[in-house]
Structures are given as structure tokens and as C-alpha cells.
Amino acid sequence: MSPVLDLSALVRTARVIVCCGSGGVGKTTSAAALGVLGAKQGRRVQVMTIDPALRLAQAMGLETLTNDPQQVPLEADGELSALMLDSKRTFDRLVENYAPNDRAREAIFANNYYQQISSSLGGSRELVAMERVLEAVNAGSHDLLVVDTPPSHHALDFLEAPRRIVNLLEGSLTRALVRPYGLAARAQFNFFRQSSAAALKFMERLTGVQMLADLSDFLLAFSSMFEGFKERSHQVQTLMKQPSTGFLLVCAPEPGSLRQVNQFAERLSAEGMTIAGVLANRVSPDPGWQGGNEVAFSPADAALVDARSDRAFSAQALSHRLCQALEAAAALHASDMLALREVAQGQLPLHTVPRFDHDLHSMADLEAFAGQLVLGQSQP
Numbered sequence: 001m002s003p004v005l006d007l008s009a010l011v012r013t014a015r016v017i018v019c020c021g022s023g024g025v026g027k028t029t030s031a032a033a034l035g036v037l038g039a040k041q042g043r044r045v046q047v048m049t050i051d052p053a054l055r056l057a058q059a060m061g062l063e064t065l066t067n068d069p070q071q072v073p074l075e076a077d078g079e080l081s082a083l084m085l086d087s088k089r090t091f092d093r094l095v096e097n098y099a100p101n102d103r104a105r106e107a108i109f110a111n112n113y114y115q116q117i118s119s120s121l122g123g124s125r126e127l128v129a130m131e132r133v134l135e136a137v138n139a140g141s142h143d144l145l146v147v148d149t150p151p152s153h154h155a156l157d158f159l160e161a162p163r164r165i166v167n168l169l170e171g172s173l174t175r176a177l178v179r180p181y182g183l184a185a186r187a188q189f190n191f192f193r194q195s196s197a198a199a200l201k202f203m204e205r206l207t208g209v210q211m212l213a214d215l216s217d218f219l220l221a222f223s224s225m226f227e228g229f230k231e232r233s234h235q236v237q238t239l240m241k242q243p244s245t246g247f248l249l250v251c252a253p254e255p256g257s258l259r260q261v262n263q264f265a266e267r268l269s270a271e272g273m274t275i276a277g278v279l280a281n282r283v284s285p286d287p288g289w290q291g292g293n294e295v296a297f298s299p300a301d302a303a304l305v306d307a308r309s310d311r312a313f314s315a316q317a318l319s320h321r322l323c324q325a326l327e328a329a330a331a332l333h334a335s336d337m338l339a340l341r342e343v344a345q346g347q348l349p350l351h352t353v354p355r356f357d358h359d360l361h362s363m364a365d366l367e368a369f370a371g372q373l374v375l376g377q378s379q380p
């Protein structure tokens with residue numbers, strides 16, 4: 001049996017909570033609800049979200065795509081602000097901070113490849129998320145940062161992003177592209193570009209990288225920021241390993257999602273990071289059904305059914321149907337709880353949140369979800 005995860009205590013004591021998990025399990029909703037919980041406990045909380053559903057963003061006051069934190073309207077002793085992580089603008093700021101001079105900065109901004117990598121290419125969103133967390137921790141203006149992460153199929157892409165960029169800059173592809181065609185050999189490179197258009201096209205097709213020549217220029221300019229990036233990457237790793245940073249593994253009670261929790265947990269432990277626990281979301285609620293063949297119907301219930309249904313049921317038929325429905329709901333709940341037993345062999349603290357009967361988009365929904373984070377839930 002898994003130990004119970006005390007999310008109130010986590011929100012009260014952690015400095016950074018990172019919500020991670022596979023696609024669509026409820027990472028963004030959980031991050032926002034943890035923020036609500038933290039603010040209600042009197043803490044100054046910032047939630048950093050990635051692609052929240054439009055209506056949820058609006059409920060949190062994030063009506064425009066802004067990279068800056070907005071105050072969330074909420075009655076609480078503490079404060080809640082939220083921001084959407086905007087890759088492009090954070091990336092621009094990184095370049096501004098780390099480019100060694102104006103020329104390098106201009107060259108990077110003008111580069112086509114930069115335009116792509118900074119707004120869409122794999123890893124950039126993850127890099128940006130970590131960059132913003134570091135910035136916010138260093139600024140020290142919040143007690144707690146709750147970090148949403150992009151859906152990742154590969155465990156912890158976002159943790160690896162800074163290291164990947166460093167590896168990219170250090171790696172053989174960069175060396176191959178930058179060194180022979182470095183500044184001194186730029187004339188030669190231009191010649192190569194003109195004379196080997198066909199070869200370049202072939203390479204482009206082979207590598208799937210558009211504008212290989214542009215990429216070379218980009219890496220050349222970008223490698224001038226190498227030391228800055230390496231240092232940032234190191235700081236991110238250190239922050240993520242601090243005991244006050246807790247990883248919350250959000251999952252659904254489904255085999256694929258649960259398998260991924262186990263992979264995440266293994267990986268995080270291997271990296272020396274603190275796993276706060278598992279938040280199992282959308283668990284079939286417990287109908288509290290004890291079994292039996294009859295359910296007592298009050299006259300008010302019967303009147304309600306009459307009003308809502310276009311068929312008339314006898315009291316007995318109604319009771320029978322309700323028993324069947326309760327039995328089915330109890331079976332669903334039991335099967336979810338059974339599946340959750342397998343999570344990390346019952347070693348990780350676990351908290352379950354029931355499936356609501358509607359999507360969660362308003363502040364009231366978030367508060368209801370936050371309420372479910374503190375209630376004593378039945379554990380598998």
C-alpha cells in the first residue's frame with residue numbers, strides 16, 4: 001500500500017514543485033490548483049504554465065499571450081500569480097544576456113535557424129521553462145514556484161534540454177559545421193555553399209534540417225554564448241537537485257500513464273532528484289456502494305427522475321437500475337485503485353483526485369480541484 005501524499009505539507013514547505021507526466025493527464029490543472037492551495041495557505045506563489053486551455057488561462061487572468069506574470073483573482077491570504085511560458089521571448093532574452101557583443105547578438109537574431117529553434121524546435125520549450133524557473137528563483141520574489149511542463153513522451157525531456165543544447169554546441173555536428181567553415185574560412189564556406197548546392201540539398205533531405213548553411217552560421221554565432229549556457233545549465237541541474245525542489249508525478253489510472261510514472265521515478269532517483277509523490281488524477285470516484293439489491297428512494301428522488309426521464313419507471317425498476325449503476329461505478333473505482341497499487345511498487349506517496357463530470361476551466365473549478373488536494377482520499 002502506498003504511503004499517503006500530504007500535498008498541503010508539500011505546498012507549505014517546498015520552494016519549487018515541478019508537475020510532470022504524460023500528455024493530457026492534468027499537469028496544467030494540477031499546477032494551477034496547487035498554486036491556489038499555496039496562496040490559500042498564505043504563500044506567495046507563482047504558477048508557470050505551458051499552453052493552458054484558453055478558458056483556464058482566461059480564468060487565471062492570462063487573457064493575452066504574455067510572458068509576464070499576471071495576478072490571479074483569488075480570495076486568499078497569500079498571492080497567486082501566473083504566467084505562460086513563451087519560448088520565443090525567453091530565448092531572445094537569453095541571447096541578449098549571453099551574446100558576447102552586439103554583432104553576435106544581431107547575427108543570431110537575424111538567423112533563420114534561430115527563428116525556428118527559438119519558437120518551435122524540440123527542446124526549446126523545455127529549455128525555456130527551466131530558464132524561467134531559474135530566473136524566478138534567483139529573483140526571490142515568491143515563496144513557491146509551481147512549474148507545469150510540456151507533455152513529454154520521453155522521460156524528463158525538459159530536464160535534459162539545457163544539457164542537450166550544451167551537447168549540441170560541443171558536439172560533433174557543431175564541430176563539423178563550425179570549425180571548417182569558421183570565421184576565417186567564411187569565404188571558402190560561401191564558395192562551398194554556391195558550388196555544392198546539390199550536395200547541400202541532399203544533406204538537407206538526409207538530415208531533415210532545413211537550411212543547413214544557415215544552421216552553420218547559427219551555430220557559429222551561438223557557440224559564442226557557450227560558456228553562459230553551460231553555466232546556466234549547471235545552475236538548473238543544481239536547483240533541480242535541491243531537497244526543496246519536489247517533482248510531482250501526475251498520472252491517470254491507465255496502464256500507459258502508470259508505466260511512465262515508473263520510468264520517471266527511476267530516472268529522477270538516478271539523477272538524485274526529490275520525488276514528492278504521485279498525483280493520480282481522474283480516478284473513478286468511490287460511490288460508497290456496499291452492495292445489495294435495493295436502494296431506498298425518497299419521494300423527492302422519484303419526482304426528480306419523473307421530471308428528467310421520458311419513461312415512467314416503477315419504484316422497483318428504478319431501484320434495480322440504480323443498484324446496477326452503483327455496482328458498475330464501484331467496480332470502476334476498485335479497478336482504478338488496483339491499477340494504482342502497481343505505481344512504483346507502492347513505494348511512492350500517493351494522492352488521488354476523482355474524475356469530475358466536466359472539464360475544469362473556471363476559478364471555481366480550480367478551487368474545487370484544490371479542495372480535492374487536501375481532502376483525505378481513499379488509498380489503494
Ligand SMILES: Nc1ncnc2c1ncn2[C@@H]1O[C@H](COP(=O)(O)OP(=O)(O)OP(=O)(O)O)[C@@H](O)[C@H]1O
Nearest residue numbers: 023024025026027028029151282354355356359360
Ligand atoms: N479530475 C479531472 N476531472 C475532469 N476533467 C479533468 C480533470 N483533470 C483535468 N481535467 C481536464 O482534462 C483536460 C486536460 O487537463 P490538463 O490540460 O491539465 O492536462 P495536461 O497534462 O496539462 O495536458 P497536456 O499534456 O496537453 O499539457 C482539461 O480539459 C482539464 O480540464
Ligand SMILES: [Mg+2]
Nearest residue numbers: 027028050051
Ligand atoms: Mg498542459
